[in-house]
Amino acid sequence: MDSETLLKLAESRVLISDTKAIKKVIYAFHALLHPDSHGDKLFAAHASFDGALSQFAQSLARADHIAAVTASEVASYRTEAAALERNSHDTSDALGRLEGELARARQERARRIEYDARARVIQRLPDRHKGLEQQQRLESDIALLESESRTYAETWQARKVAFDAIVNSLQVMQEAIRDEKAEQERRRALDEDDGDADATLDDDAPAPTPAPAPAPAPGAPPSAAPSGLALDPRAQAFVPGAPGGDEDGDVPMGDLEAESVQVQLQLLGPPRTPSGASRASREEGQVTDDQPSTQEDEA
Template structure:
């Protein structure tokens, strides 16, 4: 509210309230009348005094209103000043809090030299990490190539082992066939007495007489055939052992 509005309003109301003033003027003119004598004069005088009293009260009321209004205006001004001071204090407090936060940040941060040292250290660490990254990448590439070479070698070795195993199985089958043929060839013919053949057959007049021990000395071919059969069995046994060792080695490499 405008401070000058209240006094102007009071003045307007005081100037507009003219009934009391008019009544006092009428009472004054009643005293001046020619026929104002005796009781009529006293009544007019009393009315005039009443009008003056009302006018005095009206003037006092305007003064009191003006005084109260002045007090209210002063109170409003004081409140405005207090509010302005409060706003200023709040702004000052906010600035102090902000300054304190900035000061704490400044005191927490290192100085320029330490900051430069920290920056240089970070740059060196970054460069070291990049070198380690390049080293790890090169190591990984080398190990990958070596691993690929190992895998290729293992695949080639497995293929060679498969071929060798197939060759050994083929040889083993051939050796078994040869052993069976040699065993059949080395087996002596059945005796005539055991088989029942030759009974009632005519005697050979050109046959040599039986001499004990002569059969063992005169049958070198049979002995040779027996040795060949034994050699075939031993060779077959060796092939089987070698095949078993090869199978064990293949199983170990595959695992």
């Protein structure tokens, strides 16, 4: 039953009253006591009084029934109210428990999200075993590179000494070439003077046959030739490693510079082998490094 129906039932129960039945009983009782009541009137008054009493009894019985029903309803309402209160307490307890579970679930969800993020970071990182292997390989490569660095430092020091010796030799050769060039110019001037004198003598008498020149000593420079013999002005001076001279018999300085650059490149040897190359490549580089020493000896 809803609240509106219960309200109407309560109002109808309040309107039920025994006043009318009591008044009717009192009226029938006074009619029965009236002095004029004789015979049939008395019998009718008595019957009316009995009917009023019966109605009053029925009204009392109905009131008792309504009171019993009301009492039972009140008891049921009290039971229902107690059940509602218990249900309310249970619901409040359940809500508190569910709120605690919700808070724990939220914390668990936050921890899971953080765990998943860290797990993804860990998965992207290499494992410890591979990291140790890579570290050992790097340490061995570093040790090998340090050894090669010391070897190359010693090699470069030796090459520097050899290169300084070659540079000094080239400077000595340049001085000798300049001296020889000056000597050639002097001889060319003397030859020109001798040519003019011979031309004058040819007009008067035949030129005598020159005596054969003696052979120069082995290893003697061109300047060691007898001064009385005519020299070829187009003769070229002997320079070790030079391809040739110019028209005046002079060796161009550019050729000497190119030769010095070539000697320097030969001394420097092949480029350094990268750290990731194989051992065979490094051994080949070491074999190539040994070649300039032979070239230096030949030079």
